[in-house]
Amino acid sequence: MLSETLAADLRALLGDSAEVRDDEAARKSATKDFSWVSPIIHNTIPRTLPDVVVTVRTVEAVRTLARFAHERRIPLTARGKGTSNYGQIIPLARGIMVDFHELSGDLVLDDDGVVHGLPGTTWRDLFAFLEDTGREPAMFPTTLNSTLAGSVAGGAGRPGSIEHGFNHEGFVQMLTLVPVTADAEPVTLRYPDTTPHVHAFGTTGLFVRVGLQTVPARERTAVFASVPDLDAGAAMALQILQLRPPPQILAVTEPELAALFPEDPGFEPGRTNLRAVVDVANAPVVQEIVERGGGTVTGARPDAVRYLATLINNHTTVRAKAKRPELYHVLVRGNAILGKRALIAEAFEDATVQLEGIRGRGARASRPGSSRRTATTPWCTRAWTGCAPRAWRWTARTAGSCTPTCRRGGRLRTATTPWACSTPANCRGSEDRPSTDRIGTNGPCPVPPPAPYARRVSIAVPIDDLAKTAARYGFAYLVTIADDGRPHIVAVSPQVRDGAVVVGDLGRKTRANVAARPAATLVWPPTSAADHSLIVDGETALSDDVLTVTPTRAVLHRPAPAPTAGGGCGSDCVELPTASGRG
Ligand SMILES: Cc1cc2nc3c(=O)[nH]c(=O)nc-3n(C[C@H](O)[C@H](O)[C@H](O)COP(=O)(O)OP(=O)(O)OC[C@H]3O[C@@H](n4cnc5c(N)ncnc54)[C@H](O)[C@@H]3O)c2cc1C
Incomplete structure (x- = not known):
């Protein structure tokens, strides 16, 4: 069998510097990811398995593997912890899955506040390393167990994006990548040269070292509020977005969706919920904004900061689907429907909605700490629905490229x-x-x-x-x-x-x-x-x-x-x- 020969060749080549597996359990488990949250991706991406899974332990093993794959024209697919949502780790042309989760650690904080580490380092380990340094990553993960390389290659925005922009806008200060070429000579890039490789799903090379921007650590608290409805919450959230420093997380959730979250004293049953992670000094200002808009603050808890990161982005979808599997989410980026709840109801009658602050006007466009600023759209509106996606059909009709004949x-x-x-x-x-x-x-x-x-x-x-x-x-x-x-x-x-x-x-x-x-x-x-x-x-x-x-x-x-x-x-x-x- 092809995979047996391949596995034997790789074992002989890599020795102790990597683990090589070709059993079905390993091949199946290497393709587990979170793309099932999207019914479209789930139904369209084939669940192909790699021929072999190679868990690399040294940078030299990565180079040897890249040279081998180049010579034999075998496709490589990189994997961190498999938490990505778009099927990026599915090896469509089979070949070799390169698992990086054991190539981790070796963390160093340099004089420019950039923290460097091996690609398979988890965010949890990064936080432990930074604990006594007085610094924190400019952006926080929502999945603590995912890897630095996976987040850089597969992720986009996250808590901290309101203030610092997206991954490719200065957060990734350094990358060393191994190209899949005859010599597989590693290349080290500094921002902005890192930009084309960020969110490129590992298609430009294998990351063997990652450098992320840190900033001085700040004391934050998680504010929960009960507000009259989504549009009222949106109006308050727009004001909260103007705070300096801006909130790290900002979300407004309708009661039907909030009811699918774990019970928490910050949520008032039957009421729309607003949540913000802000600097401790800004908590009273948030309270003032909420009360002026007819809402009530239901809690301000520093120990819930991490918890609020698990109630945004696809965490919300995962939680919602756990209780109501028929739900899927539709994401609308930009301000077009902000404060226009009735329009969402026209497209998705039974939808339940969450607004998420992604990036504030005046957010930084370049390296955190520099002065260049740009105006961008601050909102993501996510609607969770189980109904027929009418808007998709409009797309098909109005996209302009479709003139079906019958x-x-x-x-x-x-x-x-x-x-x-x-x-x-x-x-x-x-x-x-x-x-x-x-x-x-x-x-x-x-x-x-x-x-x-x-x-x-x-x-x-x-x-x-x-x-x-x-x-x-x-x-x-x-x-x-x-x-x-x-x-x-x-x-x-x-x-x-x-x-x-x-x-x-x-x-x-x-x-x-x-x-x-x-x-x-x-x-x-x-x-x-x-x-x-x-x-x-x-x-x-x-x-x-x-x-x-x-x-x-x-x-x-x-x-x-x-x-x-x-x-x-x-x-x-x-x-x-x-x-x-x-x-
Ligand atoms: C509940 C939930 C919430 C999420 N929230 C967010 C969020 O807020 N923001 C966000 O950006 N993402 C989010 N994600 C997506 C995902 O968690 C992140 O992108 C994550 O950091 C990926 O890390 P990973 O180690 O799991 O990578 P994987 O899923 O294993 O890989 C991700 C991509 O990186 C590539 N890759 C991995 N290692 C390397 C390497 N060494 N060299 C080159 N390429 C490599 C893979 O080929 C793949 O394309 C969320 C996912 C879930 C399930």
């Missing part, structure tokens, strides 16, 4: 229904994601009438488009035929390479079936009730436990509603340029 009375016409291109398969070029600036501007999206599934629609997929089409699905079912003529069906994570579909990790029965009867079918199930299945028929070839399916036919298929009385095109329009025929 066959009506034997002629091609441009579709006019807003849901016509609600799946990427129907709308090439449109982005199937929430539109931040459209919410509420076009009025509610009409809901398509329920239609009986009376006929079937299939769209032929040209082989050239197969990789792109398959990429938006998760797993597939592989159907082979057993000796007794019954279909044998297993779930697989196929890859499309050079026009063929490649499947690994085969079971004994599947191998026996294709050896005797090479014809097979792959079915990628629809990602929603409105979506198509992708079906590929093909001839198989088995080698080294890898099955290559050469497609003879590829088709997108779903049941279609019966034609409407007026002959309208309904929801099964087909963008013909992507189709080579109808099945």
